[in-house]
Amino acid sequence: MFASFKSAAILFVLLTAITGFVYPLAVYGIARVAFPQQANGSLIERDGHIIGSALIGQNFDAPGYFQGRPSATTPTPYNALASGGSNLGPSNPALIDAMKQRIAVLRKANPDAEKPIPSELVTASASGLDPDISPQTAQWQAPRVARARGLPQMQVQALIDAQTQSPALGLFGEARVNVLALNLALDDAQGAAAHNARR
């Protein structure tokens, strides 16, 4: 039995070296060369600052920005150090109360929006960091964003269409709009408009 343990221990150390060090370092080395941007977390830089990751959602509540999914992370929404969902069951009164609250806020902020509110906007995502909303959910917010920005609704709609990603290979997953990318495009469009006006 002692011999068994000795063999087991040495084999364990050898396999740890291979699968715990050589393997992740090999992946790191290949990723560095082949996909450096993705390997670093798909970070987005603007004016020398990192403003976020293309894959990680951010909290938006200003009327001039599109809003993402409600986030259940604590203590602040979209806290990337504490990913997770609300874990409220479908019959939990706390879930229904949270939704009623979100509905009231959304109705007040979006008086022009057509009913009913898309389910995505009142339900918390699984990760609390969901970067996407569906194109329909973006459209539902378009009148508010257009008015807050003083942009024609046609232009906002065009931006949504441009930022819509279809399912991978037309098959996998759902159509979606990356909220951070859409809001960046919105800022760019408005910056360009302001720039043209100044000229």
Added chain:
Amino acid sequence: MNDNSWIQLALYLIVLFALAWPLGRWLQGVFDGSLAARWRWMAASERALLRLAGCASDEDMPWWRYAGAIVAFNLIGALAVYALQRLQFVLPLNPADMGAVSPDSAFDTAVSFVTNTDWQGYSGESTMSHLTQMAALAVQNFLSAATGIAVAIALIRGLARHSAQGVGNAWLDLLRAALWILLPLSLVFAIFLVSEGVPQDFAAPVIAHTLQGAHAQTIPLGPVASQEAIKLLGTNGGGFFNANSAHPFENPNGLSNFIEMLAIFLIPAALVFAFGRMVGDMRQGIAVLTAMTVLFVGLYAVGVLAQSQPNPLIAKLGVSGANMEGIETRFGTVASMLFAAVTTSASCGAVNAMHDSLMPLAGFVPLFLMQLGEVVFGGVGSGLYGMLLFAVLAVFVAGLMIGRTPEYLGKKIGAFEMKMVAIATLAVPVLVLLGTAIAVIAKPGLAGLSNPGAHGFSEALYAFSSAANNNGSAFAGLSANTPFWNVLLAFAMWYGRFLVIVPVLALAGALARKPRLAESAGTLPTHGPLFVILLIGSVLLFGALNYVPALALGPVAEHFVLFGAH
């Protein structure tokens, strides 16, 4: 069920079988030694590593020595995982300055990762250093999967051999499973994951100045891709981040999601093909695979149907669409339910949606799939040996009905074999039901539940079903990172693993010693549709008899409360 849900399912199964077939051949070649005989470098590296460890690679072990080696290897693994967590604050590769993990949590996590459960009471991004993730947790992802494969191969040998003393060499099997199966697949899969956006980095968390600028966002990174790959291929399921495969860094898009689901079933399905090859009758493998597929498709359909129904409490509020609480936009209902069915059929336990927030009967599906003993494809290795236990049970029941001595693959099933099958199949339900009962009558147990009423009971039932079956997914509202839950669940995980593995190896040893009888007119064929039905029947009947009362108190009660009142 709309067209898309069927298309996704069909596509998934077609690609799965197309990949599992050649992998089954590879598995056979690795474990019967024919590949090592052909490629000298393979044999040479096996011999060199085993010589370093002081093991005789040509020893054919009797079952009890094989079991001793497996248990010793896993005990050492558990000690190492525990030590690394406790000492991570003085060790390198800790850029975020994580402190030592608490003793009870470290104990729970050590048992959890060694038993291929990967139940997580902690949240990765705020607890574990890079070193702990890659050298403790990811290593166990490899080694616990290798353990499962080795035990399954030993059982196949028991069935295939003719009057033999041994069931193989545990050291050689572990080494081969890790080096020639898990490692190459993980390397390819990890690179693919990076290409889709999964990070592979050793840096400290990045501080981002968000666009709206209310507060900065701290984004944790790490060697995620390498761990993610083996997490799924080894049906481990322990996420780098708390949100697991729902986290955009672990599962960035629809394509990565599809491939991740394939990775979960790939080795379990390939092992069934390898079983068919190694016992010299592929029809036997196909029969087992058919039974698995039928059970899987049926339960997936129930899940999609249940989750597509709007929640009546929410529909009243003027909201359109299905219940998206705990579901990511890029996956939607169909890809989330497919993932939920896959991850709990296999003993994976990775999640891309929060099962706690699923509709009652949609949450019932993963719960019940675990309770069937994770034999629907199942864990890497553990799925096959679990299903073969049910196959022996099925021929035993059939033998009683028609009054013949039960036989499986030409091996007579005697009293000793049936005792081992009984221990292995009954240990897990006992752990689940006793554990749940203790948790819901004890104060510290009740304190962990986060949802009121029937759903709270489901949380406790789910936790023990997940732990004892070595799944690791959760109704994650449960606050399980307390000494009470950590210790009780660790107990369920350890015995849920080794009270199956040791009897399975004993069964393998007993079967290996028997001669393989030729088929006669009196033999019950175990490859036709009749046997498939018998096998499905025994899995369902066994699961149902054990769990119906508990399920009635949990998800079923919640369903009627939710829909009955409106």
